[in-house]
Amino acid sequence: MIELTNVTKEFKSKKRKIVGVDNVSLTIDSGEVYGIVGYSGAGKSTLLRCMNILERPTSGEILIDGIDLLQLSGRKLREARQSIGMIFQGFYLVSSKTVYENVAFALKAAGVPDKKIRPRVNHLLELVGLTDRTNQYPSQLSGGQKQRVSIARALANNPKVLLCDEATSALDPNTTKSILALLKKINRELGLTIVIITHEMEVVKEICHRCAVMRDGRVIEQGSTYEIFSNPTEPLTKKFIETILDFQLPEQLLETITGKLVRLHFWGELAAEAIVSDVLQNFSVKGNILHGKVEYIRDVPLGIFVMEVNGEPRETEAAIDYLRERVSKVEVINNG
Amino acid sequence: MASIIELLPELNVAFFETLLMVGIALLVAIFIGLPLGIVLYVTDKGLFLENSWIKAIVGVVINLIRSIPFIILLVFLLPFTQWLVGETIGPLAASVSLSVAAIPFYARIVESAAREVDKGVIEAAIAVGASPWMIIKDIIFPEAKPGLISGLTITAISLIGYSAMAGTIGGGGIGDLAIRYGYYRYDDTVMFTTVILLIVLVQFIQYLGDFIAKTVNKK
Ligand SMILES: Nc1ncnc2c1ncn2[C@@H]1O[C@H](COP(=O)(O)OP(=O)(O)OP(=O)(O)O)[C@@H](O)[C@H]1O
Ligand SMILES: [Mg+2]
Secondary structure (H helix, E strand, O other), rough: OEEEEEEEEEEEOOOOOOEEEEEEEEOOOOOEEEEEEOOOOOOOOHHHHHOOOOOOOOOEEEEOOEEEEHHHOOOHHHHHHHHHHEEOOOOOOOOOHHHHHHHHHHHHOOOOHHHHHHHHHHHHHHHOOOOHHHOOOOHHHHHHHHHHHHHHHOOOOOOOEEEEOOOOOOOHHHHHHHHHHHHHHHHHHHEEEEEEEOOOHHHHHHOEEEEEEOOOOOOEEEEEEHHHOOOOHHHHHHHHHHHOOOOOOOOHHHOOOEEEEEEEEEOOOOOOHHHHHHHHHHOOOOOOEEEEHHHHEEEEEEEEEEEEEEOOOOHHHHHHHHHHHOOOOOEEEEEE | OOHHHHHHHHHHHHHHHHHHHHHHHHHHHHHHHHHHHHHHOOOOOOOOOOOOHHEEEEEEEEHHHHOHHHHHHHHHHHHHHHHOOOOOHHHHHHHHHHHHHHHHHHHHHHHHHHHHOOOOHHHHHHHHHOHHHHHHHHHHHHHHHHHHHHHHHHHHHHHHHHHHHHHHOOOOHHHHHHHHHHHHHOOOOOOOOOHHHHHHHHHHHHHHHHHHHHHHOOO
């Protein structure tokens, strides 16, 4: 659905040249929810804005649904944009227009005839759950409600793609959840392809099928969200994952550790307890779970546990070998 | 007191002359200054009709007119006024130079009012595929409305001040009256009356402008 090839965006000021996006190639499939994470200034927004030519890339190619956007201008480009919805962190609603008028504007912009506008707006407001706010002004709405209006506006012309720039970053955790649930529903029911930019791994974990990590304008790692969470390779990716899966043990505790410290990964299964008790029965070692939890990445469980294994060196080795066969991944953190 | 009553008909005429010339100049400001201000804004760097040539040319012309003191503009424009309305005295003649002054004055105010519109809102409109004209008409215009109206208030009040200068070369209006009686005949009563009249007029316009600006503001 979205194909970026060698997209580069440079900003030239008098003194220097800033590379916002550096030679990025990405393919996002139809019906997919795709996340892009990275620290501030990594170039996430710039990349996203290239996808609907709010920012014209310096070089590269952008295909949306097979259409080469960079070949378009004027009216043709405006028509293409109507099939690419976009929502923002700051909502950007027109403060002098009511909820109804804000959504209707998108339809007017696309030249929808007047008599078709009302039923369509009403349908959209129903979809986002705002039928009781039709005639209110943005200043009378909460952040979550504003984002719902902006989602309704973005969906007005039946787009195939929805671009979200930090759509939940200005919202509290509960409101974030409800907006993510709405995006999930839209993805499922309308089959919309969604690209989400965020710095919150929580968001990626919740709804993204795949994701990419950006740094200095480049995509440094990408893969299925589950792969990224369970087996990150780049240090920056690991740092992001740690915001959700952090198993640092307190210094004080580490000093008292006498055995071997291992981290056990359980990918897609909930068998941790059974396997650990098996080990303790079959080998004369003591096991002590010090840390761990099960996260659900788009509803698939990912369990990570930190365990101290204590016993004779040979027995300990054998126990760990046994674990290696039974669990998805074993990392020996310290050798006791 | 007697002199005021004697003066009442003339005061009345002067008052409506002032309203006439300021009114004409305001209309011209709305019909020419407003579009020019919008042009200045939308051709700015990074905006959807970015065009440094148009921006520069309009900007230079506007600055040129604005840098001429009004009293000199008044004299400078006399031939043009003669050509346009066939006379150089009276409120109609005065409204020509007032209009010429009002256009760049309001255009700059419009430009800065438009600049106050959240760039993100404009971007969101571009993202839904709106045409430049729709963005101007349906986004920038309503969003900048409170600023446009209070800018019009400021323009009107400045024009009342200018109209008094136009009075000095026979433009008519309250200013003319004040100068004829107050300055040439040392008639304090008339002087005070006209000053009070001007104060009341300015206060009223300010009040009205603020009221309208507040009513249209949905922020
Ligand atoms: N219009 C612009 N002019 C000049 N430089 C820009 C412009 N827009 C972005 N940049 C630069 O490009 C780089 C990437 O910016 P971008 O906004 O894409 O980052 P981001 O990852 O979205 O960050 P954030 O999380 O803070 O939104 C930054 O160094 C930024 O300063
Ligand atoms: Mg950003």
